[in-house]
Amino acid sequence: MSRASLSHHLPGHNSIRHLRQLLLLCLAVIGMGVVGSARAIHLPGNQSLNLTLCDPAAANSPYPHYFHFSIVRAGSFGIYFNNVLHTSNSYDTPVQAAGTQCATPLTLRTSNVPSNSTANKILISSCYVINGVPTCTLLPPPSDYASFVVPIIPTLTLSPSTSPITQTGTRVITAQVASGTSGERFGLIEVTASCQASNGAVVGVSPLSAMTDFAGEAKFTINAQKLVVPLAGGTPAATCTFTARNLAGTNTSVKTINYQGVNVDPTIVISPSTNLTGKISTITATLSSSPAADLSGLYVDVTCTTQLATVAPNPAAAITNINGVATVTLNASGLVNINPTLATVPTANCAFKVRGSPGQHQASIGYRTANACAITTLLPKPAGCGNP
Structure with a gap:
């Protein structure tokens, strides 16, 4: 029996149908699966094609394996396997050892394919050598020869x-x-x-x-x-x-x-949010958006406006972490002054702004300040208040 002979039963596997389904799903062409179709398939004619044919069922088979090409010719059609002109109507890839899924990569080139003709075709079979007898399964199904065609549009x-x-x-x-x-x-x-x-x-x-x-x-x-x-x-x-x-x-x-x-334009909230009293305060600025977004790596700019007091933010431009949170330390001084003019009181306020926000989103926090001279419970008054 020739290598191209066909069989209706393949020992060692459940059925030809099962094997055919596996092969149709997994036969690889240049790394892509060759999938069987009830429709005719066209291949580019008058060009070189690189094929890598694989049969996953061969991985568990105890039999050597190869692929068989059946060729239908018309006119002066030329077909080359690995750049060697092949004149017969069949071609076999080298037999692989049992358990080998893929054939050696193959270059297939055609020539003299006439325009708008589907007469030149190939059909690929997956074959096993079982006890010295080749047994093949046609792929795609026998009615689905692959035709070489031009023009390629x-x-x-x-x-x-x-x-x-x-x-x-x-x-x-x-x-x-x-x-x-x-x-x-x-x-x-x-x-x-x-x-x-x-x-x-x-x-x-x-x-x-x-x-x-x-x-x-x-x-x-x-x-x-x-x-x-x-x-x-x-x-x-x-x-x-x-x-x-x-x-x-x-x-x-x-x-x-x-x-x-x-x-999205993130909004900002800070904590704590009530007026500060201490010289050193840690502020967390949290950004949020709807819909939710990755708010890491954004800048929160801190500017402090003061009169008679001093507040220094560190850093003045904080970067949000993976949770959209930036942390800033405020160092304040001069929050309490001494002035006989009781209405003269220090002021301090810090604004936390989302850099680049179209809506100019920001949050602010102030400080509790005082004029010692206006504190009625403070006795005696400091000398600067004008005490006798």
Whole structure:
């Protein structure tokens, strides 16, 4: 029996159906899974394609494993495996030892594919050598030969495609590529992805490039880490762009997914909030916002206005911690004076301002001060009060 022979039963596994499902889900093309489809699949013609074929079921199989290509030709079609022209209608990858999932990476190049023709095709089988007899399972199903076609005009769609997105978190995006001339799905088309964020938004995508599988699909994950931004100066936003192109980069299809966030203006409260009396006081300034945002790393500027007294904030520009809290120490002196003019009393007040706040949000605190000469319970009066 030839290596390309087919079998309806594979010893050592539950069933061909089970194996086929596993292979369809996990056969890898340039690191991406080749997924079976009830639809025809197109592949780029007259170009070089890099394939890495993997069968996860082989990991637990006691049998050597390889992949078989069945080739349907028309006209002067040329197909090259690892840059060697292959003239027969079949090709086998090297047999791998039992337990080996993936074949050696393979370069497949085609030539003389005529425009708007689907006559040149391949079909891939996963094969095991069982007691010296090759046994193969067709992938994709026999009705789904993959046709090499030109021109290569990709049409890209994204799912889900709803935008703008306003929530943080991860989102899996399926990029599906179809042939712009036939509407059939296009495998082995490169899709690139990138995200551009502004006004403090943090949004990224991975991978940055992927090839569509045998269902014409490539998977990407967008991770929106930050959309609510304090003092952004504008609306936080991001645009993630997906581009499908042929290998020559001459025909492209572009789709985008947009993110929109919120620019928040934090409010501030301080503690303690009642008038101070001591020379040294520690003030905590707490910022908050709605919706909640990361309020770390923001500046709280402290300015103190005094008359006859002195108050020095340390630091004068405090930075909020991970909880949105800044701590400032106030050093005061001259809170009590001696003046025979009883109405002459020191004053001191400190303002805590959120730097850059459009609403100029701030909180203030004052000091209890006194003129010793006006304190009736203070006897005798200090000499400066004009005592005889």
